[in-house]
Amino acid sequence: MLPLPAMDSRQGAGQGSRMLNVPSQSFPGPRSQQRVASGGRSKVPLKQGRSLMDWIRLTKSGKDLTGLKGRLIEVTEEELKKHNKKDDCWICIRGFVYNVSPYMEYHPGGEEELMRAAGSDGTDLFDQVHRWVNYESMLKECLVGRMAIKPALPKDYREEKKVLNGMLPKSQVTDTLAREGPSSPSMDNRSESPQFNFAIRTNFLSLLLLPPVTLLITQSRTNRAGPGEDINLGSITVDHQGDSFRVETIIKDYSYLIHIGLSHEIQEDFSVQVVENVGKIEIVLKKKESTTWKSLGCPLENHNSLLPKKDTDLYYRKCQLISKEDVTHDTKLFSVMLPPSTHLQVPVGQHVYLKLTIAGTEIVKPYTPVSDSLVPEFKEPVFPNSKYIYFLVKIYPAGLFTPELDLLQIGDYVSVSNPEGSFKISQFQEMEDLFLLAAGTGFTPMVKVLHYALTGIPSLRKVKLMFFNKTEDDIIWRSQLEKLALKDKRFDVEFVLSAPPSEWSGKQGYISPALLSEFLKKSLEKSKVLICICGPTPFTEQGMKLLHDLNFSKDEIHSFTA
Ligand code: FAD
Numbered sequence: 001m002l003p004l005p006a007m008d009s010r011q012g013a014g015q016g017s018r019m020l021n022v023p024s025q026s027f028p029g030p031r032s033q034q035r036v037a038s039g040g041r042s043k044v045p046l047k048q049g050r051s052l053m054d055w056i057r058l059t060k061s062g063k064d065l066t067g068l069k070g071r072l073i074e075v076t077e078e079e080l081k082k083h084n085k086k087d088d089c090w091i092c093i094r095g096f097v098y099n100v101s102p103y104m105e106y107h108p109g110g111e112e113e114l115m116r117a118a119g120s121d122g123t124d125l126f127d128q129v130h131r132w133v134n135y136e137s138m139l140k141e142c143l144v145g146r147m148a149i150k151p152a153l154p155k156d157y158r159e160e161k162k163v164l165n166g167m168l169p170k171s172q173v174t175d176t177l178a179r180e181g182p183s184s185p186s187m188d189n190r191s192e193s194p195q196f197n198f199a200i201r202t203n204f205l206s207l208l209l210l211p212p213v214t215l216l217i218t219q220s221r222t223n224r225a226g227p228g229e230d231i232n233l234g235s236i237t238v239d240h241q242g243d244s245f246r247v248e249t250i251i252k253d254y255s256y257l258i259h260i261g262l263s264h265e266i267q268e269d270f271s272v273q274v275v276e277n278v279g280k281i282e283i284v285l286k287k288k289e290s291t292t293w294k295s296l297g298c299p300l301e302n303h304n305s306l307l308p309k310k311d312t313d314l315y316y317r318k319c320q321l322i323s324k325e326d327v328t329h330d331t332k333l334f335s336v337m338l339p340p341s342t343h344l345q346v347p348v349g350q351h352v353y354l355k356l357t358i359a360g361t362e363i364v365k366p367y368t369p370v371s372d373s374l375v376p377e378f379k380e381p382v383f384p385n386s387k388y389i390y391f392l393v394k395i396y397p398a399g400l401f402t403p404e405l406d407l408l409q410i411g412d413y414v415s416v417s418n419p420e421g422s423f424k425i426s427q428f429q430e431m432e433d434l435f436l437l438a439a440g441t442g443f444t445p446m447v448k449v450l451h452y453a454l455t456g457i458p459s460l461r462k463v464k465l466m467f468f469n470k471t472e473d474d475i476i477w478r479s480q481l482e483k484l485a486l487k488d489k490r491f492d493v494e495f496v497l498s499a500p501p502s503e504w505s506g507k508q509g510y511i512s513p514a515l516l517s518e519f520l521k522k523s524l525e526k527s528k529v530l531i532c533i534c535g536p537t538p539f540t541e542q543g544m545k546l547l548h549d550l551n552f553s554k555d556e557i558h559s560f561t562a
């Protein structure tokens with residue numbers, strides 16, 4: 001939202017009315033490959049000198065952007081309300097107040113979108129659009145101060161004094177804050193929250209005697225998610241850095257956090273196991289020295305908290321760039337290595353955020369991890385997949401993030417967030433026909449979807465991919481796709497080019513009713529179908545409309561967005 005120019009794919013036609021959103025005006029750029037040259041699709045001029053880079057330059061210029069000459073003040077609600085005009089606009093986000101007037105012209109969502117939060121608390125509006133945006137960094141020169149009445153702190157500071165021994169407290173989370181005990185996870189009582197119930201235990205004897213120390217997290221049977229939504233290895237991320245041991249578990253739309261300052265050193269490798277359908281996670285830590293631990297450690301920030309996922313901050317770890325290979329003239333396959341003491345598996349259909357500091361400002365963009373290849377014989381599996389993450393990234397020469405990513409040398413670092421995304425494996429249940437509609441790098445989520453469907457769905461009869469690109473040179477992994485189609489009779493691929501050469505005998509044009517109705521032929525009249533779509537926002541929106549016109553139901557369609 002607020003400080004995010006040209007950030008993601010929520011751009012393009014029909015987006016202008018979306019709250020604090022990335023607007024059609026600014027992205028894709030007039031000469032961008034993501035913009036359409038003709039045919040009535042959206043093309044809106046961008047104001048010169050108001051790009052994200054221009055904003056970064058202004059913030060570094062030393063100009064007084066708050067009008068307070070560097071002073072920070074305590075802002076009362078009455079004071080905040082007064083600053084509700086375009087040329088005097090203050091907005092509160094998570095208890096901090098920013099003077100966003102100087103930013104108005106740079107906001108890709110437009111001035112009107114910013115004005116919706118003028119003189120008030122814009123936190124909810126912000127979270128609805130881009131809770132991952134690093135507004136603190138983007139707006140740091142606009143900081144006026146703190147709200148005089150501070151918002152409730154998510155953390156229970158009374159926990160700070162505690163020492164965690166073998167038996168950690170049983171957590172009971174209900175939708176009523178008042179009922180929570182001092183060590184209970186905190187909970188947003190505004191949301192429709194199911195009741196969760198956790199027990200975290202360690203084997204007390206293992207602390208005293210020999211390694212290993214086992215951390216057991218169990219979710220109560222009564223409150224577990226539906227079929228296919230149980231805790232699995234993809235829903236847990238574990239990070240061990242210094243003495244901080246952090247376990248985040250995603251259950252439905254909630255995030256449950258264990259965050260402990262370990263009292264003693266442990267070895268780099270720990271194991272994470274999940275007993276699916278039982279809701280039990282077992283993390284086995286190996287002591288570095290076979291000494292007696294008097295306690296497991298102390299609770300750190302937000303330890304033992306359960307929050308709606310949308311209200312939690314994204315957690316990043318620094319990953320090292322291991323390789324970079326050309327895939328097409330403008331797309332590369334990057335592989336990054338997770339830090340040694342990390343467990344992170346990006347679930348099928350989900351993305352992560354990559355973060356780089358560009359001109360002193362942290363910039364964050366979403367990317368969808370892929371596998372290293374579609375067909376194993378294309379690549380010797382050099383690295384264990386659990387430690388490496390692969391990205392297919394198109395480099396936009398005039399873009400902000402991708403040229404910087406491309407400049408990274410092997411051995412350099414990029415920060416990678418925890419996974420996000422609305423796609424659920426349960427959408428595959430009993431699926432018989434899978435149709436994939438991808439445009440450009442919108443192909444990236446299809447890579448894992450395709451692999452999962454072909455290897456993990458016994459009911460599957462047919463998978464078809466319709467892949468839209470401008471020219472043949474733009475097609476990502478074309479020969480791998482053709483090889484896969486030869487190898488697996490259930491899979492078929494069709495390439496559609498919007499700017500084909502004269503000798504092209506395949507399909508051409510843009511997504512259309514004619515192309516779709518021919519493509520979406522079911523293997524049986526009553527086949528259970530799933531259609532996945534991803535590409536430039538106008539492509540996806542147009543595709544969704546056409547699919548609804550063809551009478552496919554909401555449950556039969558998944559569109560990939562941020
Ligand atoms: P930007 O700075 O955003 O610019 C892109 C283009 O628009 C450039 O040509 C630039 O010149 C033009 N432009 C930008 N701003 C302006 C402006 N204000 N005025 C005029 N022109 C402008 N991409 C991938 O390659 N691989 C992925 O796996 C992937 N996964 C994604 C997953 C999700 C959920 C989403 C939402 C997007 C994903 N993307 C992916 C897209 C990615 O997040 C970035 O949007 C993309 O890499 C462009 O970033 P950039 O900063 O380099 O370019």
Ligand code: NAP
Pocket residue numbers: 008009032033034035036037041351368394439440441442443444445468469470474497498499510511534535536537538539542560561562
């Ligand atoms: P691109 O090369 O600009 O476009 C790919 C194809 O789609 C081209 O044939 C293009 O035609 C066509 N196209 C573009 N806009 C269209 C529209 N409005 N209607 C119909 N067809 C259209 O694509 P790209 O640069 O790789 O960009 C891929 C997009 O996918 C990005 O916006 C990225 O953010 C998004 N993405 C999203 C996710 C996700 O949400 N999970 C993941 C990955 C990528 P012309 O070139 O001839 O116009």
